[in-house]
Structures are given as structure tokens and as C-alpha cells.
Amino acid sequence: MRSHRSVMVNEVLRYLITNEDGIYVDGTLGDGGHSLEILKNFDNVKIIGIDEDYDALNTASKKLSLFGNRITLVCGNFANLESLVREEVGIMYVNGVLLDIGLRQEVVDDPERGFSFLRDGPLDMRFDKRSQRTAYIVVNRYSQKRLAEIFKNYGDVKKSRHIAEAIVSARKRSPIATTGELAQIIKSLFPPSAVKKNLQKVFQAIRIEVNDELNALKSALEQSLEILEPGGRIVVISYHSGEDRIVKNFFATEAKDCICPPEIPVCRCGHRRTLKVITRKVVRPTDDEIAKNPSAKSARMRVAEKI
Template identity: 35%
Template sequence: MIHKPVMLKECVDLLATKDDGTYFDGTAGFGGHSTEILKRISSKGQLIATDKDQTAFQYCRNKFAADKRYSADLGVSSFQLDNVEAGFTFREDSSLDLRMNKQEGFSASEFLNEASQENIAKVLFEFGEEKNSRAIAKKIIELRLKEKISRTFQLKKIVENLTPERFITKSLARVFQALRIYVNDELGELTEFLDKSVNLLNKNGRIAVLTFHSLEDRIVKEKFKYESLSCICPPGTPICICSKKQKLKLITSKPVVPAESEIENNRRARSAKLRAAERI
């Protein structure tokens, strides 16, 4: 099992500022960032970690079972993306599921077999920024009239038939990403997480968020910016009437991105952006 945590040092440098602090890892994955955080904290520190993916959750629970500073309490790692049984990869034929937690919500297969052509195209365009979304959606509707769409290769074939050869891999990545984000409500959960975490932070406590998609980064950027403002009254308002209170101080005015050397060693790091803020 090989998983390379992205921007490991940068993330933990921004987050772990007190060796006796309490830290939360919201996407434990296979313990890359958790391991580094545990190296930085003392016996008085504590790390609480969680993950929607049950395989990753149980892995970390077992890995850190002997460490009393670690508590496992119920994104996506490289292992999850490449695991055929998890249904995330288009490189092997598998069940078209894409859910992190197979016990929750609906699968990608159910969505593609039941949604309207317009809604399918909308998901592929908004969450995957796939320019060929309408044509792909049309072919999905045509195929499901003949047979149930339940396998990754059925969807893969549709995309391949509509895409120039040199763009196939990128289009496949965008389509599968869009469906994964949608069926897991990743953007909605990110928004909820940010709302709750800002209010739970102690004074001088920090939050660091690593994103891999422009839509995710936009949500984090806008939330951090909003919470760093002390007034949101329209320009020219003589006195403040909004009652807005500043909650955060920006630690990163611009997102931190991976070094070229890291991207060379881990291609999945190339789209990563890291933002951090501190509670005031």
C-alpha cells in the first residue's frame, strides 16, 4: 500500500504550533499527516482523526492503536483512487459506485440511470469542468435505454468515443471526479466543516486546508476571507451597521503550492493548494 501525503511538511508546519495542543485530522487517509503531527506533539498533546472511508479509518485505528495521544473517531487518498474494489478508478473495470461510505446516499450508477440528461450534464460541467458534458450526458441517456449503466468501463467507453485521443485521460479524470464530488456531496460537506471548525477553534488555534480542485479552493478562500473581515457594510456606509466580528487572521495570503520536486515525485500533488488561518 503506497500513499504519498501531499505537502506534508508545509501542512504540519502551519498547523502544529504547540506541542501540547489538540489537533484534528479530518481526512486521515492512511495516516501520512497524522504520523507527522504525532512526531511534533508531546505526551500532553492529542490528535483526533476521522475519515469517511471505512478502509482508511480502520487502517489508521490499527496503525496508531498503541499511541495514547491518538483517537480515531468516525478525501481521497491515492490508495482509494487506485483501489478497484473501491470503485474510484477508471483504469480497471469495476462497479460504478464512487461513494466513500458505501452505506450512505446513492451511487454514481444510480445517479446516471435515474437523473435527467440536463442534470447529468450540469454535474459533469459544474463539478468536473468538462466542456463536453452535454454530449457525454446525451450518450449516457442513449446507453441506459439499452442497458443499465453499472460498470466503470461502460462510462469510460462513452467518454473515449467522444474525446480526441490525446485528451482522453484528462476527460476521464474530470468526469469521474465530477461524479465522485457529487455523490459524496464533497463541497457541501467542506462548507459545513469550515463553518463548524471556525467556531470550535480556541484562540490562536489554527486551521489548515489542503484542496485538490478549484471549486474546493474557492470555498476555502472565500470562507477564510469572510471570517477575516471585521465589517461587511457596503462601501461609503458612514457607520458600521453589520455587527460583523472578525474571527480569523489569514496565515497564507496566497495558497501554498507544491514544490516542483514534489510534483515530479507525485503527479497527484500538482493541483494541490494549501491555505491556513488562525482564530483570534
């Protein structure tokens, strides 16, 4: 099994750390790759590392144990960022929040986790194995209309209705139980040249629905504002346009004093800006990084600072 390579490590160190004695939240601890680099490079920094995947926390805890009480591990969903940090850890304010919302290589490579269309396994795709909603439930129980919406909205899939129809027709014969069975249905709809792209998009869309990823991201962004010290930063690395749009719009809205619709002549919203956008343009990995780690290719980073 390949081990995960952290993405845009130098950029994370440069943008996230504004106080070398600070406390930072790594909201997507994963294998602990980013946290390890932060702890190695800044001797007085402390980290609260959150992940909802217990396997990830286990790996990270081994990697980071030498840092003793400079790292606190928390199993939970970053949708509950504020309560995890304040109630579980007992820290009121932090100096930065990092979210790297992709997939760990290990879960992609493990057929039992059901994320991969290349390796046959149960239709699962949950980050948190305790949660009720699996890919099996989405694929076998959701209406045709809802499936088409998910493929279109979360995967930018062009033939979303066509794919949803094929899935519903196949599951009438017998439930679709594995990633291989689902992949076969999708493969039968496209010429060989278009198969991989469509498989990627459909699997991504189902994963986003299974883990309610976009709502979790919105909640984490809002709650970051509550727990950040002024001058502290939110650094988000995302891997598809739907997530990046959420981050971009959130930062743009929070960087404005008034968010009334343009046709209203006098401000009624009373909104006051809370963030300064640090990265006017999205930051992408260098060509050198992509050459060494092709999985980094779709990564996009945005950074904002609490005022």
C-alpha cells in the same frame, strides 16, 4: 496496490502546530500519514482522527496504535465536525483542524470502490459505504440537465451537455453498470488526445456529487470556527479549483469586519472578523515533492488562524 503518500507534510507540521501540548483534529485521517508525522514530531500533542471511510480508519488504527491514548479515532463525516468532536469525543475546543480533501491512493487502485476509469468496477465512488447515493444512481437516475450541471460545475467540463446527452442515450438501451462502460461512452466522444483529461474531469464531478463534497467542506469550515481555540489554525489542502475557491472565499469573508454589499454606505451586517489569513497566497508543493510524488501536483494549501 500502491500505498498513499501524504502531501505537503513539512508544511502541515509548520502551519498547523501552534501549541506543542495541544489537541488537533485530523478531519481526513485516511491512512494516518499526516497524523503519524505530527505524533512522531510533537511528543505531547493529541489527535482526534476522523474519516468516513471505515477501510481508512482500519489502516490508520494499525499504523497509529503505538501512540495509545494520544490518538482517538472517529468514524464520521467531517460535515458534522462539531458534534463528532464535542459529543462523540467529549472535547469542547481544539488547537487546530487539518483537512486534506483528496483521494487515498488505495481507493483509486481498488476497482471495487469504483473511483477509477482505468480499472473496471461497479459504479460506486462512495467514501462512506453506508451512504445511499452511489455513482450508479447519479449516472442512471439523474436528469440530463442535472448531469450536465454537475459536469460543468464540479468538473469544469467543456462539453458537459454533450456528455450528459450521450449518457442518457446509452442508459436507455441498458443501465450503465461499471466504470468501464461509463469510460467507454466518454471515450467515444473525444479524440484520443482529449480522452484522459475529460475522463478525469467527469469522474471527479460524479465523485463530488456522490459524496456531496462541497457542502461537507463548507460545513466543516464553519464548524471549525466553533471548536477552535483562539490562536488555533485551520489548514486545508485541496486538489481542485472548486474546493480551493470555497476555502479562499470563506477565509476572506471571515477575515473581514463588515460583509455588507459595497453600495450600502453604513454597515448593517454587524459581522465581526473571526479569522486572520496566514497564507496570503496559496501554498503549493515544492518541485522536489512533485518529482517524488506526482499525485501532489494539484495540491493547494490555505491556512487561517482563529482570532
